[in-house]
Amino acid sequence: MRFDAQPAVLYVFGGLLVLLAIASLITSLKRRSHPERDYTELTQRVNSWWIMIGIFALALVLSVNVAIGFFAVLSFLALKEYFSLIPTRRADRRVLFWCYLAIPVQFWWVHERWYHMFIIWIPVWMFLLSSIRMVMIGETKDFLRAVGTLQWGMLTMVFSVSHLAYLIVLPESKGSIGAGPGLVLFIVMLTQLNDVAQYVWGKSFGKHKVAPTVSPKKTAEGLAGGILTTTALSLVAAPWLTPLTHWDAVAVGLITGLGGFLGDITISAVKRDLGVKDTGALIPGHGGILDRIDSLTFTAPLFFHFMKYYYY
């Protein structure tokens, strides 16, 4: 089925493209004025944003099914990156295979608007099935570590990410101007800008470390500045893209600012545990898929359940 991309979604994407064009312009001016400095990473970063926003915009605007498929592929890439990063047991190849198969099933529930199965498939059914499959193989050495890491991966990379897809199929509710794509664009944009805002505030005013053992560069100033910026953005963007009232927009801004930070440092803790700097090399200038969607794995379900409880 096709839906008309709401004008607001298109305007916001238009605005993002203007922002990107400015970023590209600044980058090329910097390259020109300081030819001796290396701007490779900055350039790659901005170029990758063009591609990411381009693909994301196409996925959201083309059709509901394309958008669901897009998030399924995103889940697949994230889970594959995670499985490639963590220690796995040779004996568990078939369990990993089952975990991958859980992805199309999970997004099928979304496609069917079958909320009940969507919300229990991974935490109940795959929780049981993956344990059963693993115990049938019978390898007990490191069993707990193996079953724990696999299930954490499925919850984070598949269950969490699929909430973005379910946002798209939420029905119109009373007074709702922004079903579906508007909600997804809203939370994704807010989360990504929150990352940027926390970085910029921290870089400019950061003094007090907020998570010294996990992510030494994160500061209380960055966190606070980020949350305030995100809340302000939420207030501005909410009337365009969502049915949120002003006070709810403030609440969502605070939740997203804090949730994004917590998702970010959770993946940082995982990376530190594994001894890697980036989760992958798929996105030039950014690292891996997981480096880009770390905050989203927390903000997506938080925002989804806020909306579901109060509006749908």
Add this chain to the structure above:
Amino acid sequence: MGKVIRFIFFGVIARFVALIVLGLNVRHRERLPKGGPCIIVANHNSHLDTITLMTLLPLKLLPRVHPVAAADYFLRNRLLAWFALTVIGIVPIKRQRTRPDEDLLAPVREAIAGGDILIFFPEGSRGEPEKLTEFKSGIARLAAEFSQVPVVPIFMHGLGKALPKGEAILVPFFIDVFVGEPLTGSRDREAFMTILRARMDALAAEGHFPAWQ
């Protein structure tokens, strides 16, 4: 017809498996050969090794690219032989001499002299997945003989996890592909093998590979 099938196989199927199902993280892509003759040397963990290596090179080079593979294994029945020779395009070599003076590398020499890009797995067989075994030294003799031809070492990690020997189900993993600096052969074959082995080990040391038991 065979050429068309080969083109479709590598242009569509192999690229779908390597780039979408698996996903490659290629380092030092600029060291890959731009044309033949050339000898690519890689570690061997999986049937997917050949397919992955061949998708690294542009399709226009495909007619020139041929993996060197064991005749006794790949030509053991007609269907497999057709697939290996026509689709994959292997240069088959025998592993055991039937006559004491038999030149096992003759077909390989001919291909290099003709300007082909050959893919070698000097470990000889896939062995235990994700473990580098001793290199066989046939490669040193070839490199010494064709001392103008660059030898490009490539280290891959992950394919032994995705599809190890004796398994039928492909489990997706991201694959690391590290391309090394080209080297050329010398008369001192032992020295050549030492350098080749050292380049391989240095490439392997570039990556972070999680435990896999």
